Amino acid sequence: MKIAFQNGENLLHVSDNSSECDKDTFFLLTDQNARYQGNAQEQGCTHFISPTECLSLLGIDKKIKIIGITGTNGKTTTAAAIYSLLLDLGQKVGLQGTRGCFINEKRVEDKSLTTPPILQTIKNLKMAVDEGCEYFVMEVSSHAIVQNRIDGLFFALKILTNVTQDHLDFHKTIDEYIAVKSRFFEDESLKLINSDERHIRFNRINAFTYGIEHPATYKVLAYSLKEGISAAIAKKEKVYDFESSLHGFFNLYNLLAAISAVDLLHVAGMEEICEAVSHFGGVEGRMQVVSQDPLVIVDFAHTPDGMEKVLESMKDKNCIVVFGAGGDRDRTKRPKMGAVAERYAKWMIVTSDNPRSENPDAIIEEIVAGIQRTESLHVKVDRYQAIEEALGMQKKSDVVLILGKGDETYQEVAGVKYPFDDRNVVLEILARLAKQK
Numbered sequence: 001m002k003i004a005f006q007n008g009e010n011l012l013h014v015s016d017n018s019s020e021c022d023k024d025t026f027f028l029l030t031d032q033n034a035r036y037q038g039n040a041q042e043q044g045c046t047h048f049i050s051p052t053e054c055l056s057l058l059g060i061d062k063k064i065k066i067i068g069i070t071g072t073n074g075k076t077t078t079a080a081a082i083y084s085l086l087l088d089l090g091q092k093v094g095l096q097g098t099r100g101c102f103i104n105e106k107r108v109e110d111k112s113l114t115t116p117p118i119l120q121t122i123k124n125l126k127m128a129v130d131e132g133c134e135y136f137v138m139e140v141s142s143h144a145i146v147q148n149r150i151d152g153l154f155f156a157l158k159i160l161t162n163v164t165q166d167h168l169d170f171h172k173t174i175d176e177y178i179a180v181k182s183r184f185f186e187d188e189s190l191k192l193i194n195s196d197e198r199h200i201r202f203n204r205i206n207a208f209t210y211g212i213e214h215p216a217t218y219k220v221l222a223y224s225l226k227e228g229i230s231a232a233i234a235k236k237e238k239v240y241d242f243e244s245s246l247h248g249f250f251n252l253y254n255l256l257a258a259i260s261a262v263d264l265l266h267v268a269g270m271e272e273i274c275e276a277v278s279h280f281g282g283v284e285g286r287m288q289v290v291s292q293d294p295l296v297i298v299d300f301a302h303t304p305d306g307m308e309k310v311l312e313s314m315k316d317k318n319c320i321v322v323f324g325a326g327g328d329r330d331r332t333k334r335p336k337m338g339a340v341a342e343r344y345a346k347w348m349i350v351t352s353d354n355p356r357s358e359n360p361d362a363i364i365e366e367i368v369a370g371i372q373r374t375e376s377l378h379v380k381v382d383r384y385q386a387i388e389e390a391l392g393m394q395k396k397s398d399v400v401l402i403l404g405k406g407d408e409t410y411q412e413v414a415g416v417k418y419p420f421d422d423r424n425v426v427l428e429i430l431a432r433l434a435k436q437k
């Protein structure tokens with residue numbers, strides 16, 4: 001991508017693609033494109049800069065406090081919670097991640113990658129600085145760590161949510177995946193680690209922890225998950241309370257991480273931070289109630305652990321679960337997702353997620369391989385029909401849970417992104433069913 005940065009009077013053109021370079025364009029060198037430096041020179045390019053030099057050239061370097069969040073699940077939710085708390089506490093903030101980029105409540109970039117190439121992040125950081133932001137909260141994916149898409153960034157705070165199975169198509173083994181996540185915490189940066197996450201390795205210097213089951217700097221003393229979340233947490237000897245409309249034990253971790261992070265940034269007192277938690281309404285596509293009666297929830301869970309956490313939070317209801325698994329992603333998680341669904345669901349409807357370049361039926365077969373209780377299983381390769389079947393069979397006391405895509409507005413099949421939004425599909429079908437009554 002090529003970006004024009006207004007830097008005082010002069011306009012600076014920077015690209016991370018050699019084919020866009022010429023004598024007036026800087027080539028931003030990354031681990032991923034270093035092999036194309038010769039091509040850039042052939043195009044007449046004579047200026048080569050690193051991300052660190054680019055950040056300094058644009059006067060960004062240490063001016064803005066970057067908070068980086070990594071972990072298998074909870075990054076988007078925790079990042080959004082920190083963003084919400086900081087805004088509530090009167091700060092100017094940028095937010096970058098799976099849902100795109102937002103600055104002071106305005107969307108400035110559509111969804112792309114959870115962690116885009118470093119030049120895109122530099123562009124978003126520059127926009128945030130120009131808008132007077134003091135903080136920039138960003139999700140850091142394991143791919144981004146391996147491909148060094150965070151090269152040159154100075155993190156004021158690094159946060160770990162958890163490490164469970166995902167992306168083994170890319171990292172090959174869980175040990176490698178854990179090693180990659182641990183690399184993010186090996187320096188002496190200020191860091192906030194989930195003390196109940198026992199796999200991660202991290203540098204103890206400037207390390208603080210949050211947790212529920214193990215001792216931690218920020219420790220949950222008591223909590224209730226009835227009608228949302230209410231909890232009492234301890235920091236040193238003092239106790240603080242907070243309330244939230246969010247559901248689920250897993251969101252207790254996300255909110256605790258967000259509170260702890262904002263406290264570590266010395267933005268406000270713990271009382272003020274905890275008070276602001278109740279104003280955070282959650283993230284689109286994460287436990288989003290699309291219909292209250294009948295109860296239909298759309299969620300982004302697309303890993304065994306994510307599904308486990310969501311289904312566990314709904315275990316007092318009869319669940320009809322609609323789910324699939326992404327193509328061109330970790331295949332080994334598929335039967336495990338099937339096995340998790342079986343443990344909790346009254347009915348399972350296995351369907352397509354984003355098949356991408358894979359055969360949708362083959363993906364479904366790998367999920368179904370993990371399911372023994374086939375009498376509670378329906379297979380519908382067409383996602384629209386799968387949702388239709390779930391809503392058609394729903395009884396008053398049932399909840400329909402549609403998992404895997406969350407707020408995605410497309411279904412990617414063989415390189416084409418067809419418009420598809422689980423939430424709109426639900427509303428359209430419910431409206432039709434209501435007319436038939």
Ligand SMILES: CC(=O)N[C@H]1[C@@H](OP(=O)(O)OP(=O)(O)OC[C@H]2O[C@@H](n3ccc(=O)[nH]c3=O)[C@H](O)[C@@H]2O)O[C@H](CO)[C@@H](O)[C@@H]1O[C@H](C)C(=O)N[C@@H](C)C(=O)N[C@H](CCC(=O)O)C(=O)O
Nearest residue numbers: 001016017018019032033036113114115116117141143144
């Ligand atoms: C599998 C994967 O991660 N691929 C990433 C990788 O692609 P690649 O190595 O094929 O890149 P490439 O096309 O060779 O280009 C590499 C660099 O060389 C440059 N280039 C290329 C050609 C040329 O002639 N000259 C040149 O300079 C390109 O501009 C680029 O900067 O490097 C690219 C540039 O950084 C990424 O855009 C691309 O992400 C693809 C699109 C992708 O889908 N990645 C997914 C898997 C991903 O990263 N997901 C994570 C995790 C999601 C989550 O769990 O939250 C994410 O962060 O979203």
Ligand SMILES: Nc1ncnc2c1ncn2[C@@H]1O[C@H](COP(=O)(O)OP(=O)(O)OP(=O)(O)O)[C@@H](O)[C@H]1O
Nearest residue numbers: 072073074075076077098250286299300301306309
């Ligand atoms: N702390 C958590 N632990 C386990 N599962 C969680 C946690 N928080 C959220 N989830 C589940 O995982 C799903 C994804 O949550 P979220 O989008 O916040 O994670 P993420 O790390 O950003 O995911 P991705 O890497 O795919 O972008 C949620 O819809 C929910 O089902």
Ligand SMILES: N[C@H](CCC[C@H](N)C(=O)O)C(=O)O
Nearest residue numbers: 302325326327353354404405
């Ligand atoms: N519905 C998506 C969710 C995963 C998105 C992101 N975590 C990634 O791996 O690209 C899929 O599985 O296709």
Ligand SMILES: [Mg+2]
Nearest residue numbers: 075076098114
């Ligand atoms: Mg995310």
